[in-house]
Amino acid sequence: EAQVTQNPRYLITVTGKKLTVTCSQNMNHEYMSWYRQDPGLGLRQIYYSMNVEVTDKGDVPEGYKVSRKEKRNFPLILESPSPNQTSLYFCASSLVGRETVNEQFFGPGTRLTVL
Amino acid sequence: DAKTTQPNSMESNEEEPVHLPCNHSTISGTDYIHWYRQLPSQGPEYVIHGLTSNVNNRMASLAIAEDRKSSTLILHRATLRDAAVYYCILYNSGNTPLVFGKGTRLSVIA
Numbered sequence: 001e002a003q004v005t006q007n008p009r010y011l012i013t014v015t016g017k018k019l020t021v022t023c024s025q026n027m028n029h030e031y032m033s034w035y036r037q038d039p040g041l042g043l044r045q046i047y048y049s050m051n052v053e054v055t056d057k058g059d060v061p062e063g064y065k066v067s068r069k070e071k072r073n074f075p076l077i078l079e080s081p082s083p084n085q086t087s088l089y090f091c092a093s094s095l096v097g098r099e100t101v102n103e104q105f106f107g108p109g110t111r112l113t114v115l
Numbered sequence: 116d117a118k119t120t121q122p123n124s125m126e127s128n129e130e131e132p133v134h135l136p137c138n139h140s141t142i143s144g145t146d147y148i149h150w151y152r153q154l155p156s157q158g159p160e161y162v163i164h165g166l167t168s169n170v171n172n173r174m175a176s177l178a179i180a181e182d183r184k185s186s187t188l189i190l191h192r193a194t195l196r197d198a199a200v201y202y203c204i205l206y207n208s209g210n211t212p213l214v215f216g217k218g219t220r221l222s223v224i225a
Contacts, residue, residue, distance in 0.1 A: 035215070043159065043202075043215035059214075090158045104151075104213060106158030
């Protein structure tokens with residue numbers, strides 16, 4: 001089944017304790033992206049990647065890191081989480097085409113609480 | 116980035132058609148109009164997209180104004196499962212990412 005998976009789905013942690021949220025897709029998509037969703041603010045993009053070893057900042061990259069060593073994986077790293085990073089996180093992927101604009105497939109979400 | 120304007124919320128009766136409007140007066144010639152929706156407790160899912168012509172798929176129809184400054188997502192028969200937040204997004208092929216606004220929260224009444 002074509003899908004985007006995220007782990008963990010739920011995480012409660014404490015300020016300053018490094019964590020990684022994994023994202024994996026099995027559709028051979030070039031494009032992958034991370035969003036966070038907060039009440040009243042909608043979905044905001046954190047980082048995105050057009051292909052392996054290519055990453056770019058989205059709208060709210062501060063406090064986050066990403067890497068794209070393999071096509072299928074795009075982990076989100078919080079080196080020193082803070083309470084303002086408490087949020088619902090979504091990973092997404094899509095094909096990239098010069099002439100076509102492809103739909104993005106979203107993962108189920110990771111609810112992160114930083115105490 | 117070109118922006119979109121959508122009503123905050125709309126309500127529909129079950130089994131009735133729903134027309135969800137979106138204004139995008141600053142759209143450029145290469146911007147595609149995408150619609151996504153987010154069901155409660157789920158990630159967003161793609162609904163439909165178009166460039167200039169009206170589009171139909173199994174989920175919905177997309178009507179695009181001739182000047183492309185507005186569009187309407189049409190759900191032909193709303194069901195309770197269609198209750199969601201619907202996002203109208205302008206997307207340009209290339210390196211630009213999807214930019215989600217606040218969307219329209221659709222409530223469907225049985």
